[in-house]
Every structure is written in structure tokens, then in C-alpha cells.
Amino acid sequence: MAFGTLDGDDDEVMSEINMTPLVDVMLVLLIIFIITIPVINHAVKIDLPRASNTPNESKPQSINVSIDAQGKVYWNQTEVDETALANNIALAAQQEPQPELHLRADREVRYERVAEVMAAAQHGGLGKIGFITEPKH
Numbered sequence: 001m002a003f004g005t006l007d008g009d010d011d012e013v014m015s016e017i018n019m020t021p022l023v024d025v026m027l028v029l030l031i032i033f034i035i036t037i038p039v040i041n042h043a044v045k046i047d048l049p050r051a052s053n054t055p056n057e058s059k060p061q062s063i064n065v066s067i068d069a070q071g072k073v074y075w076n077q078t079e080v081d082e083t084a085l086a087n088n089i090a091l092a093a094q095q096e097p098q099p100e101l102h103l104r105a106d107r108e109v110r111y112e113r114v115a116e117v118m119a120a121a122q123h124g125g126l127g128k129i130g131f132i133t134e135p136k137h
Contacts, residue, residue, distance in 0.1 A: 061099045062099055062100045062101075062102050062130075063075070063076060063088075063092055063099050063100070063101050063102065064076050064077070064102050064104065064132075065085075065101055065102065065103050065104070065117060065121075066103075066104040066105070067103075067104070067105040067106060067109050067113055067114060067117060068106050068109070069106040069108040069109055071109060071110065071113045073085055073117060075088050082120075085117070085120055086120055086123075086124060089101075089120060089121055089124030089125070089126055090124045090125065092124075092126060093124050093125030093126050094125075098125075098126065098127065098128065099126075099128075100128040100129070100130055101121050101126050101128060101129045101130065102130050102132050103117065103118070103129055103130065103131050103132065104132045105131075
């Protein structure tokens with residue numbers, strides 16, 4: 001009897017799926033997983049010492065600099081002029097850890113004004129500047 005034919009007629013092909021290769025592959029994979037899983041989880045059992053440790057992370061404070069539509073600059077909601085802005089930036093740059101400058105600008109303000117404030121922050125020594133925006137609805 002030949003595989004794939006019925007009753008010795010060579011023209012008719014058997015339409016059933018041969019499951020033997022599939023079962024062979026699955027058994028080989030099962031054996032591989034049975035062998036490798038215990039090797040992966042192998043660890044030395046030791047009793048580690050216990051200590052209470054709290055990380056001493058001091059988050060740097062953030063400074064809010066806002067620019068309204070008329071180009072007025074606000075340092076933490078207090079209006080400042082150019083010299084006061086430069087002095088505040090210089091004082092903030094000396095702090096450890098250095099605070100992050102959060103820049104909020106009105107959508108109608110000229111880009112030139114935003115660039116001036118960014119340049120003042122860079123010249124004063126503040127390296128971290130973040131732009132605050134509102135999400136689109």
C-alpha cells in the first residue's frame with residue numbers, strides 16, 4: 001500500500017494532513033524546553049543581609065519663567081525686568097543641584113522674545129530648560 005493513495009489508484013490523492021512531522025517537531029521542542037528551563041533558573045541560595053536604606057535623592061526645584069503675549073517676563077509668577085532676570089538666573093545657576101527652568105510662553109509672543117530669555121538662561125549658566133505646552137484637544 002502506498003502513502004497518499006486509496007485502493008491502489010494512483011490518480012486519487014489523499015486529502016488528509018499528515019500529522020506525524022508536526023508531532024515530531026512538537027516533541028523535540030518539548031524536550032528542549034524541559035532540559036533548558038531548570039538551567040535558566042539555577043541560582044545559588046544565599047541568605048542576604050537586610051538593611052533599611054532610603055535613597056537620599058533631592059529633586060532639584062524647578063523655576064517657572066512665563067512670557068505673556070506682550071513680552072513681559074515672570075519669574076515664578078512675579079514680573080521681572082532684564083537685570084532682575086539675569087540676577088535670578090545667576091543665583092539659580094549657583095544652586096546644587098541646579099534647578100530646571102520651565103519656560104511657558106504665550107502662543108502670540110514673538111519668537112525673538114523667547115530666544116532672548118533662553119539666551120539669558122544659557123549665559124547665566126542654567127543648562128536645563130524645559131518648554132511647557134498644553135496638549136491638543
